[in-house]
Amino acid sequence: MHARSDDFPLAETDLVLRLRTAGCVFAEDEARLLRQTARDTAELDAMAARRIAGHPLEHVLGWAWFAGLRVAVEPGVFVPRRRTEFLVRCAADAAPTATPPLVVDLCCGTGAVGAAVLAALSDRGELHAADIDPAAVRCARRNLARAGGHVHQGDLFAALPPALRGRVHVLTANVPYVPTGEIPLLPPEARDHEPRPALDGGPDGLALLRRVAADAAAWLAPGGALLTETGTRQAEPAARLLAAAGLTPTVAEDPDLHATVLTARRP
Numbered sequence: 316m317h318a319r320s321d322d323f324p325l326a327e328t329d330l331v332l333r334l335r336t337a338g339c340v341f342a343e344d345e346a347r348l349l350r351q352t353a354r355d356t357a358e359l360d361a362m363a364a365r366r367i368a369g370h371p372l373e374h375v376l377g378w379a380w381f382a383g384l385r386v387a388v389e390p391g392v393f394v395p396r397r398r399t400e401f402l403v404r405c406a407a408d409a410a411p412t413a414t415p416p417l418v419v420d421l422c423c424g425t426g427a428v429g430a431a432v433l434a435a436l437s438d439r440g441e442l443h444a445a446d447i448d449p450a451a452v453r454c455a456r457r458n459l460a461r462a463g464g465h466v467h468q469g470d471l472f473a474a475l476p477p478a479l480r481g482r483v484h485v486l487t488a489n490v491p492y493v494p495t496g497e498i499p500l501l502p503p504e505a506r507d508h509e510p511r512p513a514l515d516g517g518p519d520g521l522a523l524l525r526r527v528a529a530d531a532a533a534w535l536a537p538g539g540a541l542l543t544e545t546g547t548r549q550a551e552p553a554a555r556l557l558a559a560a561g562l563t564p565t566v567a568e569d570p571d572l573h574a575t576v577l578t579a580r581r582p
């Protein structure tokens with residue numbers, strides 16, 4: 316059983332101060348989450364030390380809120396971002412209503428996107444998720460067990476059971492899209508604690524999307540949709556490459572979340 320946060324009240328002020336001094340902008344909130352998650356003072360101290368050393372809060376806690384779900388986040392796995400909740404909304408909107416959707420989440424990381432899409436569809440449908448990184452696959456298996464999602468390991472579509480080919484209604488792919496030259500500009504939390512292949516999208520940030528687009532039409536059902544997040548500046552070139560792959564792309568933005576999502580339908 317977890318200790319209640321007021322079991323170690325003396326640590327509170329000190330903890331907030333230590334977090335603030337280390338540069339944590341939301342020190343009070345972080346201190347509260349650390350105290351709620353730690354089971355005793357020794358664990359709280361260890362967690363605080365990792366956070367102060369610059370580890371992402373979600374890696375220290377071992378979980379993150381994403382689209383209303385508490386998602387397990389293991390060290391070395393990409394932390395799901397708030398803005399990606401827009402991708403989830405667009406994906407749920409793109410799902411067919413007349414038939415139970417077959418949902419595939421490529422580059423799944425923790426599995427947060429697939430889990431949230433399935434939850435938004437009231438668990439109606441079948442979910443397959445895949446990632447090349449064994450740590451991500453392990454984490455996604457934990458997160459998708461409740462929903463009965465299948466998690467596969469491998470390079471993009473090569474990870475998927477061949478029987479899914481031509482049948483996918485909703486294909487989410489939050490591929491890495493940071494241009495290689497911009498990786499040094501990322502906050503140290505991402506740069507130092509998230510794996511490079513989870514971030515690096517090649518010279519223009521679109522290398523992985525290009526590969527996904529090349530095979531997407533063969534895996535989508537007629538009328539099925541590929542959904543992907545990009546940077547604002549990448550939206551136009553991304554739309555062009557999706558159109559060149561035989562899909563019909565539309566661009567949507569959520570200014571509050573600073574999120575850009577392309578939905579590309581197979582005609």
Ligand SMILES: C[S@@+](CC[C@H](N)C(=O)[O-])C[C@H]1O[C@@H](n2cnc3c(N)ncnc32)[C@H](O)[C@@H]1O
Nearest residue numbers: 393395422423424446447448470471489491513
């Ligand atoms: C930007 S993260 C997104 C993770 C998750 N979908 C999310 O939104 O939180 C990109 C993910 O793509 C995975 N990845 C990178 N290259 C891949 C490849 N060739 N095949 C499959 N997955 C890949 C990384 O391991 C990482 O988990």
